[in-house]
Amino acid sequence: MKQIELDDRIIHGAISLEHKGEYVKPWRINYKEKDFYTPNQLNGQAEVPAGVRISFLSNTDKIKLEIAPSPLELEFDILIDNELFRTIVVDANKTFLEAADLPNQTKRLDIYLSQRNKVELKALWIAEDASFQPFNDTRKKWMTYGSSITQCYLAESPSQTWPAITAKELDLNLVCLGYSGECQYEPMTARMIRDTSVDFIHLNASINSYNAETYNHRTFQAVVIGFIKIIREKHKNVPIVLSSSIYGAHRETTENIVGFTLAQMRDEVEEVINIFRKNGDERIFYINGLDIFGAEHGYLLPDNLHPNAEGYKLMGQNFANAFKPYIK
Structure with missing residues (x-):
């Protein structure tokens, strides 16, 4: 050989x-x-x-x-x-x-x-x-940032994570920044995304911040806004989709130590998009995580947090459908 x-x-x-x-x-x-x-x-x-x-x-x-x-x-x-x-x-x-x-x-x-x-x-x-x-990959490069739900530990195999399924469906060149427990919107990660050549960006917000009780009502939106602003320093016209958390079982209505429910965090994520669009950014979009994986899919959460293999396949198809309007 x-x-x-x-x-x-x-x-x-x-x-x-x-x-x-x-x-x-x-x-x-x-x-x-x-x-x-x-x-x-x-x-x-x-x-x-x-x-x-x-x-x-x-x-x-x-x-x-x-x-x-x-x-x-x-x-x-x-x-x-x-x-x-x-x-x-x-x-x-x-x-x-x-x-x-x-x-x-x-x-x-x-x-x-x-x-x-x-x-x-x-x-x-x-x-x-x-x-x-x-293989000279000339497809559009897509970068997705998220938590363990984007890293997909429980997926059936490495190519059957939801990002890999979505990339296949939309013919995209995938860069997966799913970090288990670590989607905390740190400036170093924002700088890295800013400095990487990319055609389409997806950011997921809230589940790690809820579980770790990282940010409160005073700080959460400010951190997400700052993160996106850093990315926009170079990626001024790249489409950015910000999605909120998928269904989180009891977290939907249970306040964590800093006083957030997951439902409240979802509202604040959507408001971040409204702020950007109000101020002239027409290339930023919102996806409600419940439209990707809602309460009706709770039976696919074996630990009431992470989807199982079937759940990740469902997410891959649903994200592909949700992203289509923004990839041009």
Whole structure:
């Protein structure tokens, strides 16, 4: 087999790549500034490669991907021409995955990395006599920022998260900034979005701030407004969709320590959009999270917070339908 270099020509969906000796580590922040993403690189979530994939064109009938040993089980998806071919589970401390029965015609191959645990890549191999070409993704780049509900730990597999499903439906180049527990609207994340070339931005607000009781009625809107203002410093005409939380069970009517219910936070998120539009921003839009996943879908929340695999598939389809008017 012949080795293919692992670099940004074929690794898509990462913000940066760290070269660590023989390994390449995808990050969903700029790793050179990682110390500024407190605490601990967003509590380790920036290292988890949700939405990151290796993409190339080849007629190879086999592939092998070497990885660093992990103390945790890792899951990968192989897609052929944007359709799921196989999910491969790599046991803890194992160092490779492979598939030896691929169709031998020229095709686009995507290897989606785990959305649950960090992955360090060592080497990619294809058949010795196979053709190879990096996938030049010219589709519109979409960046989505959110919580664990955007990282999608409980999705059936890495390519079946709601952002991946939405990206497939709308033919978008996905960059997923779903950080479990860490969607707190920090200025460093706003700066990163501002400084990244992108065609369409989606931001989700409220569930992490509700659960962590981060902001109160005095501070919540101000933080969200400031976050968007930072993004608008460079992305002046890029469509931004701000969505509120999906259905949150008891949180809808139960006040947290700072006096917020999730329903109240949803109202404040919508008011943020009204403020921007009143002041001349006609490229910012609101989606009510209940229109994506409402009370009628509560049976798909096994822990009364996170959707299960079926719930994420539903969200993927509903977000695709909701985003269509804003992607032009």
